[in-house]
Every structure is written in structure tokens, then in C-alpha cells.
Amino acid sequence: xxxxxxxxxxxxxxxxxxxxxxxxxxxxxxxxxxxxxxxxxxxxxxxxxxxxxxxxxxxxxxxxxxxxxxxxxxxxxxxxxxxxxxxxxxxxxxxxxxxxxxxxxxxxxxxxxxxxxxxxxxxxxxxxxxxxxxxxxxxxxxxxxxxxxxxxxxxxxxxxxxxxxxxxxxxxxxxxxxxxxxxxxxxx
Numbered sequence: 001x002x003x004x005x006x007x008x009x010x011x012x013x014x015x016x017x018x019x020x021x022x023x024x025x026x027x028x029x030x031x032x033x034x035x036x037x038x039x040x041x042x043x044x045x046x047x048x049x050x051x052x053x054x055x056x057x058x059x060x061x062x063x064x065x066x067x068x069x070x071x072x073x074x075x076x077x078x079x080x081x082x083x084x085x086x087x088x089x090x091x092x093x094x095x096x097x098x099x100x101x102x103x104x105x106x107x108x109x110x111x112x113x114x115x116x117x118x119x120x121x122x123x124x125x126x127x128x129x130x131x132x133x134x135x136x137x138x139x140x141x142x143x144x145x146x147x148x149x150x151x152x153x154x155x156x157x158x159x160x161x162x163x164x165x166x167x168x169x170x171x172x173x174x175x176x177x178x179x180x181x182x183x184x185x186x187x188x
Contacts, residue, residue, distance in 0.1 A: 006057075006058050007055040007056065007057045007058070007063075007073065007074075007075065008055060008056045008085075008086045009053060009054070009055055009070070009075055009079050009084075009085045009086045010054050010055065010056050010062065010085055010086070010087075011054035011085060012051070012052065012053055012054060012083045012085075013035075013036075013039070013052050013054065014050055014051045014052065015031070015032070015035055015039060015040060015049075015050045015052070016028055016031040016032065017050070036064075038063075038064055039052055039064055041064075042064070042065045042066040042069050043063040043064055043065055044063075044065045044066075044069040044073065045065075045066070045069050047066060049064075049065075049066035049067075051066070051067055052064040052065070052066070053065050053066070053067055053069075053070040053075065053080060055070070055075070067080045076089070114149070117149060118148055118149060121147070121148055121149060121150075122148065124184065124187070125147055125148075125184055125185065128144075128147060128160060128164070128181065128184065128185065129144045129147050129148050130144075131163075131164065132144035132147065132160065132163065135163065139159075140163065143156060143159060143160060147160070147185060151185065151186050151187060151188055152185045152186060153186075154182075154186060156185070157181075157182045157185035157186045158182065160181060160182075160185050161178045161179075161181040161182045161185070164177070164178075164181050165177070165178055
């Protein structure tokens with residue numbers, strides 16, 4: 001018996017169900033008449049089969065084998081389960097690989113753009129970001145993360161200005177410094 005380890009899956013087909021013979025004998029006969037010659041039994045083991053795996057062996061001969069024999073001789077479980085030919089699996093894997101590479105390129109471009117944005121923002125407000133992070137805590141950490149990538153809202157900028165103020169509020173003595181911090185946090 002020939003080994004089928006290097007066989008290529010080229011297709012699948014199934015014979016009509018024997019139940020069809022009971023309910024619609026003429027349709028069953030027509031379906032069986034259109035079945036290819038040699039179908040109905042496994043060319044590997046000789047057992048009767050309904051679901052056929054069409055393979056091309058090493059000699060280039062097209063043969064029909066059952067799904068159990070296909071698994072035994074080395075056809076991938078995925079190919080049999082999803083009824084995919086070797087070419088379809090190769091095309092799907094190539095498409096997935098290309099999509100993955102494209103996704104990684106886009107992801108890298110987004111990371112590079114974000115790094116450039118952060119670098120530009122750090123030139124403007126890097127000292128404020130570092131100061132907020134030095135305070136610790138989730139609230140100031142969140143403000144620092146937001147300020148690093150975009151301007152803050154007026155309310156958020158007020159919290160940053162209060163954090164930089166010695167008194168924690170705006171008064172006549174610190175109004176200029178308070179407003180300068182607020183403006184830096186809100187500017188584009």
C-alpha cells in the first residue's frame with residue numbers, strides 16, 4: 001500500500017444521505033449518478049464512506065479517501081475539519097501573515113506618532129508633568145498622563161495650578177504665576 005504522507009488535499013465532497021433514498025428515491029438516484037467514479041469507498045483502506053477527501057498522491061493520481069484515513073496518513077486535522085484544501089490553507093495563512101504584518105506596521109506608526117507627540121508636549125509642559133508625577137497618587141498621575149499628550153480642561157488646569165501654588169489657591173500675590181501655569185496646561 002502506498003504511503004500518502006506527501007499527498008495534497010485538492011477537494012471534498014459527500015455522497016447524498018441514505019435517508020434521501022427513502023424520502024426521494026429519484027433525487028437520490030440522480031445524485032448518485034452524478035457522483036464521480038470510484039466514490040463510495042476509501043481507496044486507502046477500502047471501507048465504505050459518505051464524506052470524501054479528494055487527494056492527489058505522489059504519483060499525481062487523484063484518489064478519494066475517508067476523513068479518518070486522511071487523519072491517519074498525515075492530512076492536517078484543520079484541513080479535514082474545515083474542509084479546506086492545501087492551497088486554501090496556504091492562501092489563508094499568507095493572508096493572515098500579511099494582515100499581522102500590516103497591523104504591526106500600523107501599531108509601530110501609532111507608537112512613533114505618540115512618542116513624537118509626547119516629545120513635543122514635554123518641551124512645553126515637561127516640568128509640570130514631572131512635578132505632578134512626583135506628588136504620587138492616582139489623581140495627579142492621571143493629570144500628568146493627560147497633560148503629557150494633550151491640553152487639559154479648565155477645571156483640570158485649575159487643579160494643576162493649585163498644586164503648584166504655595167497656598168493652594170489663587171490670590172493677589174500669586175495670580176500671575178497661577179495664571180501662567182493654567183495657560184500652559186490649556187494651550188495646544
